[in-house]
Amino acid sequence: MDKTNICIKAVVVCCMDFRFQAAVNRLIAEHQLDYGDYDLVSIKGGAGNFEQLEEHLEAAKKLHNPQKVILTIHEDCGAKAKKDDFTGAVKITKKVFGEHIPIVEEYLELPCEKCLKRMFRIRD
Numbered sequence: 001m002d003k004t005n006i007c008i009k010a011v012v013v014c015c016m017d018f019r020f021q022a023a024v025n026r027l028i029a030e031h032q033l034d035y036g037d038y039d040l041v042s043i044k045g046g047a048g049n050f051e052q053l054e055e056h057l058e059a060a061k062k063l064h065n066p067q068k069v070i071l072t073i074h075e076d077c078g079a080k081a082k083k084d085d086f087t088g089a090v091k092i093t094k095k096v097f098g099e100h101i102p103i104v105e106e107y108l109e110l111p112c113e114k115c116l117k118r119m120f121r122i123r124d
Contacts, residue, residue, distance in 0.1 A: 010038040011066040013053060013089075015046035015081065020074050023108045031070065031104070039064055047071035047089035047105075048081025057096040069093050069101055074108035083107050 010033055014024045028038065041056040043049050053071075060066055071089050073081045086105045093103050 006064050008036075008038055008064045008066050009033055010068040010070055011041060011057065011060040011064070012038050012070045012072070013041045013043070013047045013056070014072045015074055015077060015079065016042045016044055017074065017078065019111060020072075020108050022111070023074075024072065027070065027072065027106055027108075031068075039066065045077060045079035045081040045085075046073050048073050048077065048085035049079060050085075050088055050092055053089060054092045054096065057093060061096055067102070068104065069097065070104040070106065072106045072108055075110045 010031065012024070012028060012033070014020065024040075028040075039056075039060045041053075041060070043052045043056065045052075047053055057069070071086065071093065073083060073085055073089075086107075090103055090105065093101065
C-alpha cells in the first residue's frame with residue numbers, strides 16, 4: 001500500500017493517565033471518529049509535552065495526513081502539563097501543519113470522586 005495516499009480524519013493527542021481514558025473515548029465519539037479514522041497519541045503530559053507533541057505530529061503528517069488535530073490536557077497532571085500549555089501546543093501544531101488545520105483544544109477535568117473510587121475499586 002502506498003502510504004502517501006493515506007488521509008485520516010484526525011490525530012488525537014492525550015495523556016497516558018488512565019483516569020482520563022473514558023473522557024478521551026467520549027471525545028473521540030463526539031467527533032464521530034471510528035476505528036481507523038484517527039491516530040491516537042498517548043504520551044505523558046498530553047499536548048503539554050511539547051517535544052513529544054512535535055515529534056508525533058510530524059510523524060502523523062508524514063504518514064497519515066490528518067485533517068484535524070485534537071489536543072487534550074487534563075487537570076491534576078503528574079507530568080505538570082497545565083491548561084496554559086495549549087498556547088504552545090497550538091503554536092507547534094500550526095508549525096507542523098500550517099495555519100489552516102482545524103485544531104480542537106479540550107481541557108479534561110478529573111472524574112467525580114465516586115467515579116474514581118469505582119476505578120480504584122475503593123469501598124465507602
